[in-house]
Amino acid sequence: MSDVPEKLVDRVELDGWDAPRVEQGLARLHRARRRRRVARGGAALAALGVTVVGVAMLGLPPNPDTQGPAQESAVVAASAAPAAPGELRFSDGSRAIPVGLDTTLERVLTTDSEVRVRLTRGAGAFEVTPGVERRFVVEVGSLQVIVLGTAFGVERHGDEAHISVTRGLVRVRWPSGEAMLPAGAEGTFPCAPPERDVATSGALERVSGERHESDTAPDAPQPGAARARADLLVPDSDQRPATAEPAPVPVTPDAWRALARAGEHATAYEALRLGGADRVRDDVEDLMLAADVARLSGHGAEAIGYLERVWREHPTHPQAPLASFTVGRMLLSRGQPAQAARAFARARAQAPGGTLAQDALAREVEAWHRAGDAARAHALALEYQARFPAGRRLSAVRRFGGLP
Amino acid sequence: MEHCLDVKPQLRLLPAPAAPPRAVNTLDEFFREFSPVVARLGLRMLGRPHEVEDLVQDVFLDAHLGFLSIRDPAALRSWVYTIAVRHVRKRLRRHRLRRFVGLDEVSDYATLTCRDASPEQRVVLAAVFRTLDTLPADVRIAWHLHCVERETLPRVAELCGCSRATAHRRIAVAQAHIAEVMDHE
Numbered sequence: 001m002s003d004v005p006e007k008l009v010d011r012v013e014l015d016g017w018d019a020p021r022v023e024q025g026l027a028r029l030h031r032a033r034r035r036r037r038v039a040r041g042g043a044a045l046a047a048l049g050v051t052v053v054g055v056a057m058l059g060l061p062p063n064p065d066t067q068g069p070a071q072e073s074a075v076v077a078a079s080a081a082p083a084a085p086g087e088l089r090f091s092d093g094s095r096a097i098p099v100g101l102d103t104t105l106e107r108v109l110t111t112d113s114e115v116r117v118r119l120t121r122g123a124g125a126f127e128v129t130p131g132v133e134r135r136f137v138v139e140v141g142s143l144q145v146i147v148l149g150t151a152f153g154v155e156r157h158g159d160e161a162h163i164s165v166t167r168g169l170v171r172v173r174w175p176s177g178e179a180m181l182p183a184g185a186e187g188t189f190p191c192a193p194p195e196r197d198v199a200t201s202g203a204l205e206r207v208s209g210e211r212h213e214s215d216t217a218p219d220a221p222q223p224g225a226a227r228a229r230a231d232l233l234v235p236d237s238d239q240r241p242a243t244a245e246p247a248p249v250p251v252t253p254d255a256w257r258a259l260a261r262a263g264e265h266a267t268a269y270e271a272l273r274l275g276g277a278d279r280v281r282d283d284v285e286d287l288m289l290a291a292d293v294a295r296l297s298g299h300g301a302e303a304i305g306y307l308e309r310v311w312r313e314h315p316t317h318p319q320a321p322l323a324s325f326t327v328g329r330m331l332l333s334r335g336q337p338a339q340a341a342r343a344f345a346r347a348r349a350q351a352p353g354g355t356l357a358q359d360a361l362a363r364e365v366e367a368w369h370r371a372g373d374a375a376r377a378h379a380l381a382l383e384y385q386a387r388f389p390a391g392r393r394l395s396a397v398r399r400f401g402g403l404p
Numbered sequence: 405m406e407h408c409l410d411v412k413p414q415l416r417l418l419p420a421p422a423a424p425p426r427a428v429n430t431l432d433e434f435f436r437e438f439s440p441v442v443a444r445l446g447l448r449m450l451g452r453p454h455e456v457e458d459l460v461q462d463v464f465l466d467a468h469l470g471f472l473s474i475r476d477p478a479a480l481r482s483w484v485y486t487i488a489v490r491h492v493r494k495r496l497r498r499h500r501l502r503r504f505v506g507l508d509e510v511s512d513y514a515t516l517t518c519r520d521a522s523p524e525q526r527v528v529l530a531a532v533f534r535t536l537d538t539l540p541a542d543v544r545i546a547w548h549l550h551c552v553e554r555e556t557l558p559r560v561a562e563l564c565g566c567s568r569a570t571a572h573r574r575i576a577v578a579q580a581h582i583a584e585v586m587d588h589e
Contacts, residue, residue: 009448013519
């Protein structure tokens with residue numbers, strides 16, 4: 001026996017550890033880091049919550065002088081504490097948790113399309129289950145915080161509300177403007193109680209009669225300016241009541257791009273969705289970035305749409321083969337091998353001598369094999385073998401192409 | 405049967421010097437630079453392609469906080485290697501325990517992609533991995549690091565957290581087992 005075991009082991013190769021797979025791994029790593037951060041923060045704050053409960057059970061009177069900072073921490077802490085008194089829970093797993101004894105949280109509306117919670121006093125922490133189509137709205141006086149899968153805290157001080165976002169993205173709407181706060185951002189916004197003649201939404205009108213009397217915050221309606229410490233705020237000037245003054249909010253219409261480049265793909269996707277498809281310019285760089293955002297946030301079909309625009313509308317661009325190749329990979333993983341094979345063929349045709357040609361041909365063999373077209377897989381495998389006799393995918397190509 | 409470890413020191417061919425590693429300043433660069441290294445090491449040590457991606461994630465989740473404090477690219481590679489070996493050891497121990505209680509799924513080593521290997525060589529390769537599966541994790545790792553990855557004995561001892569003598573003994577134990585199987589193949 002002349003085979004040396006260590007030399008055989010040395011020749012073992014990993015199939016498909018290519019650039020797109022590295023990028024997928026990187027996106028997964030970013031997601032895992034965020035989850036770990038949240039979990040660690042939650043555990044630490046849950047411990048803090050247990051300590052606070054323990055102190056309360058020992059009968060120590062709360063010290064009003066020190067309650068402010070404690071409340072601030074608890075805005076996040078409460079999200080990890082189990083079943084806090086007065087906590088509101090919803091069927092999709094979302095939670096609204098009062099923070100501090102003087103907090104008043106009310107369930108205003110619960111339908112299939114929308115949940116509304118009102119914070120009339122104190123502070124609340126909110127955990128909204130992502131990926132649910134139902135809109136989650138927190139009302140603080142005239143201020144509305146509209147959520148699409150996130151964790152954040154709201155603390156009301158009279159006619160102002162301080163909002164800090166720990167995960168995801170929220171849209172904050174007040175009578176004089178609107179902004180988006182991504183994860184890590186915080187801001188103070190005016191929240192004077194809504195007046196009957198300033199309708200902020202149909203849903204609010206439907207429920208306002210039964211709820212406004214419980215609003216115990218100071219009533220002087222002073223539409224003020226928002227003070228946000230967020231770097232990324234997205235404007236929406238469509239809803240500005242005549243009674244309100246324009247808010248001097250710093251705006252960045254391209255928030256989704258900055259979020260995407262920072263690796264916050266889920267947040268970037270929400271920003272892109274709220275901003276509308278016309279936020280994506282018809283140039284290859286923007287389309288590829290939007291495709292990354294959609295793909296890495298788990299919205300493959302939309303990513304394919306952006307990538308197909310790249311090769312349809314910019315077929316001679318150097319990135320077009322990569323777009324086709326990525327479409328092929330995504331279709332293959334989505335169980336559409338015949339379409340995937342055609343995408344790989346297109347990638348090869350767009351750059352026959354390019355760096356992707358070898359991988360695209362190998363993938364095409366695999367795709368036709370999976371599509372059940374053994375003859376075509378075999379023919380392409382022979383082509384691969386002839387063009388790349390020492391190709392790194394030769395063994396896989398042989399296997400899928402039925403070569404000896 | 406050729407042995408990679410003899411009792412007497414011997415001259416051996418060293419791999420050609422690699423190109424100098426690039427500097428990495430962000431997590432993305434760090435991952436792009438070193439994830440293929442970790443993936444390759446993980447695959448060859450575990451023999452299970454489907455576990456490689458999880459291993460890479462585990463390694464970089466551990467490493468992402470500390471990599472900026474290491475400025476020397478060579479030291480960075482060595483450090484990542486150390487973390488990867490630690491995670492591989494955990495996985496090998498878990499497999500061994502699961503196998504012991506009958507829960508480990510049988511891995512089909514014959515499907516591994518082995519460069520330019522004939523069908524007979526694939527059979528041998530599968531037999532080698534099956535033999536390695538029967539060895540304790542530390543023995544297997546020491547053999548792999550020395551004989552496949554061509555690490556020096558002091559480095560093997562460092563990565564395994566043992567003395568050189570222990571590392572030497574572990575390698576010899578693994579060699580003896582593999583030689584026995586190879587004689588039957």
